Amino acid sequence: MAKTVHEDLFFLPKVDYFVHRVCMPDWVIERQLIDFHDLTYVVEGQGEYIVDDVAHPVSKGDLIYIKPGAWREAATSADxxxxxxxxxxxxxxxxxxxxxxPLPLISKLERNPKVDHLLERIKQHVALREATSVMLTTALLMEVISEILLTTGLVQGSGSDPRVQKAAAFVMENIHRHISAGEIGAAVGVHPGYLNKLTMKNTGKTVSRFITNIRVNMAEDAIVYEGISVSEAASRFGFSDIYHFSKVFKKNKGYPPSTAKTLLR
Structure with a gap:
């Protein structure tokens, strides 16, 4: 069952093995009974995972989650x-x-620059093997898991009500311009006043704060993970000018957008 926005989620991983693998054409995992959680993200290519003797074709963008106690084997496509x-x-x-x-065996994870960035940082820390590498890797993997649960809609929040989910999608599709509650209500099929009740119930935010939260979060991700400037972020994510953007950003985040990259990377 999905968690509500008022419940705490906490998953603490202890990584026994990590790999960023570029498979050779003859790569396989021999059949074995596993006593660990296998979380695998396919970045490119195609292959097949056989779990409890059931074959599952996998390809770019697939997230594979196999629980302890399962029989597992796998092979890559030679082509x-x-x-x-x-x-x-x-x-x-x-x-x-x-x-x-709370993940299915196979789920589709659309390309996510934040997840890509976090996985690359995990790879770097594992390679460095410094005194703090295990702590940092654990923290980064927790963030990866959190991002996966949110982006796949498996955590109840804005995605828990299809109307709020549609509202979020409408905001993201029109993120570059001013958006009114009336426009969102028309797109979702509800009165703006009722839409406000829905966003409050599911996210704890008014429609206005709901829109602003999406704008600011997307802008921050673009600044940190894509390397765009504060000015570019203001323009791309629908703020009237850089000064207004900086004011709203700091009010929501507690720090100015110019320092986001330094604080979060």
Whole structure:
């Protein structure tokens, strides 16, 4: 069952094995009974995972989650070898008891610059093997898991009500310009006043704050992970000018957009 916006989610991974693998054409995983969580993201190529003797074709953008106690085997396509990130890990809840992710065996993860960036940072920390690398890798993987749950809609929030989800999609599609509550209501098929009740119930924000939150979060991601300037972010995400953008950003985040890259990278 999906969590509500008022419940805490906590997943603490202990990574036993991590790899960024560029598969050779003859790459396989031999059949084995696993006692860990396998979380694998296919960046490129095609292949097949066989879980409990059921074959599942996988391709670019697929996220594979295999729970402990499953029989697992895999192979890549020789013509289109896979490039993948894979984690073998233990997983605990906030009481340090074994738990599992609310993910299906196979899900589609659309390209996400933030996830790409986090995975690259994990790769770097694993390669460095410094005293703090395990802590940093764990924190980054927790952020990857959080991003996956949010972007796939598996965590109840703006995605818990299809009308709020449609409202978020409309805002993102028209992020470059001013958007009124009336426009969103018309796109979703509800009165603006009722839309406000829906966003308050599902996200804890008024429609206006809901729109601003999406704008600011998308702008911050673009500044940090795409490297665009504050001026470009203001223009791309529908703010009238850089001064208005900076004021709204700081009010929402507690720091100016000019420092976001330094603080978050």
């Amino acid at each position: 289109k070898p896979m490039v993948l990130y894979a984690f073998n890990m233990k997983l605990m809840d906030k009481a340090c008891q074994p738990t599992q992710l």
